[in-house]
Amino acid sequence: MSQRIAVILGAGPGAGAGIARAFSKTHNVALLSRNPATLSKTQSSLPSTSTSHPFPADASDPASISSAWEAIKSHWPEGTIDVAIFNAPGGGFSPGGFLSKTPEHLERGLKAGVLGAFAFAQLFLKEAKEGTLIFTGATAALRGGANFSTLSPDKFALRSLSQTLAREFGPKNIHVAHTIIDGLIDTDRVASFAGEAKEADGRISPDEIGKAYVYLHEQARSAWTQELDLRPFTEKF
Amino acid sequence: MSQRIAVILGAGPGAGAGIARAFSKTHNVALLSRNPATLSKTQSSLPSTSTSHPFPADASDPASISSAWEAIKSHWPEGTIDVAIFNAPGGGFSPGGFLSKTPEHLERGLKAGVLGAFAFAQLFLKEAKEGTLIFTGATAALRGGANFSTLSPDKFALRSLSQTLAREFGPKNIHVAHTIIDGLIDTDRVASFAGEAKEADGRISPDEIGKAYVYLHEQARSAWTQELDLRPFTEKF
Amino acid sequence: MSQRIAVILGAGPGAGAGIARAFSKTHNVALLSRNPATLSKTQSSLPSTSTSHPFPADASDPASISSAWEAIKSHWPEGTIDVAIFNAPGGGFSPGGFLSKTPEHLERGLKAGVLGAFAFAQLFLKEAKEGTLIFTGATAALRGGANFSTLSPDKFALRSLSQTLAREFGPKNIHVAHTIIDGLIDTDRVASFAGEAKEADGRISPDEIGKAYVYLHEQARSAWTQELDLRPFTEKF
């Protein structure tokens, strides 16, 4: 079995699980989330022949991420982490009028969506000699829509972080990319609040997100992509 | 004298003082900064016929901003705040390699540059029936350059905030704008670390920034600008 | 009277007339359009104390623009052209499905919207020692919407041209700017096809566009704006 390790912070049942399944074909997969139930759900969706392990971690707490990172290295002492995916949802999806929000709402998003990404990236970039660091972004990274005052700022900031790191670490053999997930992901949770998709393939398949991340990882360094958008064929944009 | 009040958070000797001088022709000017020396320097640069007052406030602390806001209203009990300028510098200018930075560096920038802006905007938008809210941004709001990992994310996030508020509050008669200050500002501090400008007008005049902000405030609501870039004629961009 | 001349290519009854009225306070105004009726309508809207003259010119024909340029200089032999505004509408507003369009549709837009701008800019930049060159752009310069295949490409291209000229000629003392007119302009023609605006100030006032262009012209060179968006306070964007 490969000694390569892919670390996924935000290994929830949507994009996270799809990314985990995709990398599980070639990598040991470290699944990180705050929520143990989430971790076992994702882990149980992986092929039985794959190797994975859950590590509790809170994306809004640099110390917690650091502890998980050490635990990963202890768990696979011969392994090399060459894929790091920051897939945490930031402040969570809770649109609403600006005056109904508090600075604490925003601060939560900035901590979970930016500060955690910063700490996670440092752990990877301190050690990696080569490999891929991907940040999962969203439409709200490109446009600050009305009622998105606690959702969009952390997404913009995460995109900025991905750019600054791509420019610093690209020449050092680390591929840093950012994705724009533009549309609803096809999960049970989304179906529970938004109903079924109106059309086949009208929601983004988690496994297709996974394929895209593996594609980014496998790009040769003469032709790296910094930003990749993904949306269903029917999506308005 | 007018009973209109312009509040400037970040009333330092560069852009802040230029903005204060420009609005002092028509408004009582509330000067906010953490630094008392900064406030007296800015205040002493205003025309003697103008009305202004210093209010200590820490842009990274919502409670401190809120206290200053109440003090402004007590100071001019008959006044109406129709201009609010968020001109705080965020994390400060300290470029450097990503691995030389800590999450605390970034957090400071996010607090001073985004959280403070959020709290400041709430104070204004809760009360204002009309008027202008301007956020001072920078080139780093558009592009995450190498070595800018603690500088650029808060600028991106601030730009996002300005967009989301423009879209929500424009139809409610509040003009929300964001500026891109692209170049060095012509101040003594800049001269002390960067030397004199190579060419006349090669640095951005604080008073020209002030004129731009007044122009934004005076735009009729049938033709509002959301984002305004300002750079010296010689600037590479 | 000033010997300064402002040349407006696309001096129609909307933005063109507003720009002409604004500059007529300080400049002799050269009004250029293909349509003589348009020119007299615009001219009759100018203050009686102002100085203006109509010059027939076809924005899609470089030779025609060049002839008009020579005629302007003959008409005001002591004058200096320090303002040049390219306000031609490009391909005209005719949205529709891609397969209903022909390459000729697109070509018309590229000629009137880009080639004419290129020729016009060359005439100005060959001679000017200082001054302002403004290109009127649109929302379609930022986003290629569905059914805009013959509308958006020339707007994108015009924006590109404005950027390349700003970067080359800024350091040579020429201020090159591009505007984003984002919304319907308040004209009789718009009212005839779209009805009256639902709200006061819900359409962009031509005179406010004029003020914005004068503002751009009057900016000091230490703080020039390259791109200015203008939209009604109620506009969705």
Add this chain to the structure above:
Amino acid sequence: MSQRIAVILGAGPGAGAGIARAFSKTHNVALLSRNPATLSKTQSSLPSTSTSHPFPADASDPASISSAWEAIKSHWPEGTIDVAIFNAPGGGFSPGGFLSKTPEHLERGLKAGVLGAFAFAQLFLKEAKEGTLIFTGATAALRGGANFSTLSPDKFALRSLSQTLAREFGPKNIHVAHTIIDGLIDTDRVASFAGEAKEADGRISPDEIGKAYVYLHEQARSAWTQELDLRPFTEKF
């Protein structure tokens, strides 16, 4: 052998040949270029087991593209065109001061880079029930640099076209994408004017471009990418 056909307009020895090689594994490949020598060079680089055919076509002439399209269908009467790649170089790379250029320079670029793309897209979209249409773009599609007045406008316009078509035809099962080739391509011609790359993988491999285009074609429609950037790991951007 598959009856699927990939049409590549601009099948020159750089990106065009790489794209042709990549699709030749699964498709009959129609190679289009104005230059017969180019076509034979590209064709001779394809695997001997692949099926391809050269078709002379001038990207700046809609009638010529249309003739080639008919010839392709006659050549493979049982085939289905499900991949169409517009890879023509537009105006060619000839930077220089604006005043050294003529409107004819620009017009050539607009014809070859935009009008040809429009005509090519119409031929494909009139008939295709599903498949992929990719436009090759460049850094100059995002930024109008100084001295790029005859290079950048057609690239901006092509990007606009890709967006408008993506929004109209995505919901009709056609994947429309645009690429940003950001850096020099690793070809003999580039080496002849720019010398060898300073570092291994410092220029974009044509075959990696080909892989990226095949990846875009193979994306499931629940997760399509509209814009993909590609650059060497060492590239400044």
